[in-house]
Amino acid sequence: MPSLSISNCVTITLNGQNYSLWKTQFETFLAGQGLLGFVNGSVRAPLPTVSVPGINGTTTERPNPEFQQEQQNWLRTNSVVKSWLLGSFAEDILSVVQHCSTSYEVWHTLANHFNRVSSSRLFELERKLQTFQKKDKSMSVYLRELKSVCDQLAAVGSPVQEQMKIFAAMNGLGREYEPIKTTIENALDSAPSPTLDDVIPKLTGYDERLQAYLAENTISPHLAFAPT
Incomplete structure (x- = not known):
């Protein structure tokens, strides 16, 4: 026993x-x-x-x-x-x-x-993956939620290929992420092609540097309008 x-x-x-x-x-x-x-x-x-x-x-x-x-x-x-x-x-x-x-x-x-595959459920998840946006989420939350959608698609018999996961992740990022998106897109042509798990540290690392840069260059409103 x-x-x-x-x-x-x-x-x-x-x-x-x-x-x-x-x-x-x-x-x-x-x-x-x-x-x-x-x-x-x-x-x-x-x-x-x-x-x-x-x-x-x-x-x-x-x-x-x-x-x-x-x-x-x-x-x-x-x-x-x-x-x-x-x-x-x-x-x-x-x-x-x-x-x-x-x-x-x-x-x-x-x-x-x-x-049990439901066409409405499958359509809902695929649409969510295609339109997923980071917006004001943290990078870790954004990527965790995206992976959850991919897991749910796999559970209903429609697994998402690794490249499509990566494209979906990059598609939901704003213009401020263009440098890292370009780097990742170039890496997709290499062999073996990276997986989403390979890409996640690159995205989170870039996001941390970006947030630190934005924090250093934020001007306090009352200082911006202070008389000279």
């Missing part, structure tokens, strides 16, 4: 926006514990009978002598995995799986819920 505290390994609470990130963390944890089969279906509940091969290629069903112990172990481990799953959900997600009796049912009900 597994005993490792999952709170140290799965740090994301599943809500309506972060299914892809949550799923990655949970799959990694379960795989490391040898329990992924309880949610992907490769570890099924034990059967009360076993097939015994006979003569002439026939088989006979006989009572499984280990059934009681196997069932007890399976039910115990399944309950632990299911408890881990439910404990990582936001309250509104719990209502989606309240009818599920096994961890496998919980897992696949979630997949169907989040991966």
Whole structure:
């Protein structure tokens, strides 16, 4: 029976926006514990009978002598995995799986819920990505929100290519970012082409220097109109 505290390994609470990130963390944890089969279906509940091969290629069903112990172990481990799953959900997600009796049912009900492709939802996310603007957001918040939109598109079966993520990030920046945008555009022609994660430090570094420059050159209004 597994005993490792999952709170140290799965740090994301599943809500309506972060299914892809949550799923990655949970799959990694379960795989490391040898329990992924309880949610992907490769570890099924034990059967009360076993097939015994006979003569002439026939088989006979006989009572499984280990059934009681196997069932007890399976039910115990399944309950632990299911408890881990439910404990990582936001309250509104719990209502989606309240009818599920096994961890496998919980897992696949979630997949169907989040991966159900709706044309209106897909259009909404694609439009949001194309029109995303930094405006008065900090660079870190801007990029985090943009990555969230990309994650949501991946969750509905429409993953965004890395170059398109970068173009979307640069498209939402104002004219004051033209120097760094030009540098990044030139880098896209190199091999291997950079990913959004490669570009993020360049954007945040440039933004920090830009904000520092603007702060140093800001003129206080009462000084600007002081008599000479």
